[in-house]
Amino acid sequence: MELREIEIFLVLAEELHFGRTADRLRVSPARVSQAIKKQERAIGAELFKRTSRSVQLTPTGKVLQEGLAAGYQQIKEALSAAAAAGRGITGELAVAYSAAWCGTLVVAATDVFRARHPNCTVHIHESPLLDPIGPLRDGTHHIQLIELPIDEPDIVNGPVVFTEPRALVVPRGHPFAERDTVSMEDLAEAPLITVTSQPQYFIDHHYPRRTPKGRPIRRGPSTTAWQEVLALVGAGKGVSPTCARAAHYYSRPDVVYVPFRDAPPVEYGLLWAATNSTPKVHAFIETLLGTARNQRAEPLPPVRGH
Incomplete structure (x- = not known):
């Protein structure tokens, strides 16, 4: 089995989708299918169960995946190290x-x-x-x-590496804190605490001045530090949009994170x-x-x- 064929098998075993595998490896779905059929002929058993709705590893496929994964990673690391030496990947980063x-x-x-x-x-x-x-x-x-x-x-x-849903951080006891979700239109109902010293287009994107329906969004205090944003919110000075994941990293007794139901994700x-x-x-x-x-x-x- 050639290295490229091993790669095709392992990616398909992860994705369980011929189209996504082809996109990830930048080959055609037909190339993926041909490689898998060749491997199955050589082994003498099916590696994947295919239906019109799903692709699943067979028991034989799982055995092959477990046996190949570690060795393939070692080969990749060896090739990468050799290439790094050739390119001079040294020094500090x-x-x-x-x-x-x-x-x-x-x-x-x-x-x-x-x-x-x-x-x-x-x-x-x-x-x-x-x-x-x-x-x-x-x-x-x-x-x-x-x-x-x-x-x-x-x-x-x-x-773009990943995206995350947005939430609104509000004071505990605020009417928004009792809701399951908020909307972008709700931003017109409370002062918006913002950060400064960022490019204006960045501020306008994350801290809009109007709701989608055109209602003005009042500006509250501004700051240059995230912990100060939380302190201002906790003190009842306003609300502030953020990534929903912040709730799990910056939990405080005086604030509540309420998910947006209609805001675009943070990239x-x-x-x-x-x-x-x-x-x-x-x-x-x-x-x-x-x-x-x-x-x-x-x-x-x-x-x-x-």
Whole structure:
């Protein structure tokens, strides 16, 4: 079995969908089907049960998956290490993240990257809310995982890594705190606490000035620190939109996180300076994207109750 055929089998065993497997490997669905049929002929048994609605591993397929997965990963790491040596992936790399849940992914990706590229030292930093792009521009940070949108001529926008639903953080005891959900129209009913020192387009995206129906949204206090946002909300000075996952990282007795039912999700993507597009930067990006795919964490419990 050739390495590419092993890859096709393992990805299909994960995705259980010929179309998604083809998209992920950038081949045609016919190529995936041909590779699996070839493997089944060689083994003399079915590897997948196919119906018009589903694809499932057979017992033989599960045995093959368990036997191939570890060896294939070792081969990939060996090839990656050899390629890294050839490209000179050495020295130091500074990777920043904006939110705690981004940091969890960055740490996991860093562990994988260090194993693959032992001659490159990775330093992990929390991105400053006051000036998140500055460290990319001056070279202090090489890569950043952050909320989008960011639209700067000297900053490269990499792929969106994941999205998260939004919630509204409100004071405990506020009428919104008793609801199961809120809507974007509800933002017209309370002062909106915002962050400053961000590009105006970023502020307008996350802290709109009007509801979808055009009602004005009042501005409350503004700050440059997330903990200050929570303190202001807890003190009853207003409400603030955020990622719903914040409820599990920043639970407080004086605030409640209420999910939005109609807000667009928050997108988190990778950024790096256009002048710093190096092999080690792209090697880390590849590692992080692979780590994100492999994690595929189960959804967190509902926000209510925090």
